[in-house]
Amino acid sequence: MNIILLGPPGAGKGTQAKRLEDRRGLVQLSTGDMLRAEVKSGSDLGERARGLMEAGQLVPDELVIGIIANRIDAPDCKNGFILDGFPRTVAQAEALDAMLAQKAMGLDAVVEMKVNDAALTERIVGRFTCAGCGEGYHETFKRPVKDGVCDKCGGTEFTRRKDDNEETVKSRLQAYHEQTAPILPYYADRGLLLEVDGMADIDEVTRQIDAVLEDAAAG
Ligand code: ADP
Ligand code: ADP
Ligand code: ZN
Numbered sequence: 072m073n074i075i076l077l078g079p080p081g082a083g084k085g086t087q088a089k090r091l092e093d094r095r096g097l098v099q100l101s102t103g104d105m106l107r108a109e110v111k112s113g114s115d116l117g118e119r120a121r122g123l124m125e126a127g128q129l130v131p132d133e134l135v136i137g138i139i140a141n142r143i144d145a146p147d148c149k150n151g152f153i154l155d156g157f158p159r160t161v162a163q164a165e166a167l168d169a170m171l172a173q174k175a176m177g178l179d180a181v182v183e184m185k186v187n188d189a190a191l192t193e194r195i196v197g198r199f200t201c202a203g204c205g206e207g208y209h210e211t212f213k214r215p216v217k218d219g220v221c222d223k224c225g226g227t228e229f230t231r232r233k234d235d236n237e238e239t240v241k242s243r244l245q246a247y248h249e250q251t252a253p254i255l256p257y258y259a260d261r262g263l264l265l266e267v268d269g270m271a272d273i274d275e276v277t278r279q280i281d282a283v284l285e286d287a288a289a290g
């Protein structure tokens with residue numbers, strides 16, 4: 072199954088993508104994670120992306136399209152993937168369609184995670200991640216069972232994203248509404264768009280995603 076998780080920054084895409092990976096054997100393709108790896112490595116691509124990411128603006132389409140085109144060719148994507156954070160513009164959605172058509176692949180579902188803007192700032196500002204395994208946490212909504220120790224790998228080092236601050240969140244939300252929301256009708260027109268309530272708690276969102284994907288698979 073090839074799925075897109077779509078929603079504003081902080082909607083819970085990464086959290087749910089990791090669960091889908093574990094439970095359905097799909098691979099998570101997060102353009103945000105890939106871009107952060109490029110920035111960290113100091114590559115030319117990373118240097119081009121860094122300032123825009125820190126300002127909460129989208130990086131140029133051709134840059135992320137190139138990254139995804141490379142990644143989607145890898146053998147592990149044949150078993151199905153979850154796109155997290157891509158596409159984010161209509162041009163990216165069109166490029167994705169062309170890419171998949173060329174490989175005789177297609178999309179099975181686009182899951183929109185609906186969350187109020189007011190809740191997103193709190194989610195993003197409280198977000199932190201295990202440096203060892205990448206497990207995501209939240210100060211209020213998803214604390215490790217034992218303070219300061221990762222539930223998954225036992226690691227004790229955590230990181231926060233540089234762009235996860237109140238100031239940058241405003242630009243990221245604006246970018247979502249202006250540049251990303253227009254792809255919702257694009258997928259609705261193709262009969263692929265499914266909705267879940269991203270305001271519900273994490274387990275409930277997982278249940279809703281399972282339910283809509285089962286309906287989609289049943290046709
Ligand atoms: P979030 O999970 O909070 O929505 P991401 O990790 O997906 O954030 O993205 C972080 C930043 O990386 C974005 O603000 C943007 O600068 C850049 N980025 C990620 N994916 C894309 C994309 N598909 N197109 C353009 N920019 C992107
Ligand atoms: P995205 O990838 O869409 O930017 P994340 O999955 O990183 O979003 O979630 C943003 C923050 O909100 C994280 O700290 C995560 O632990 C938390 N979170 C995710 N889903 C929920 C939820 N349904 N309710 C409350 N907090 C959530
Ligand atoms: Zn960990």
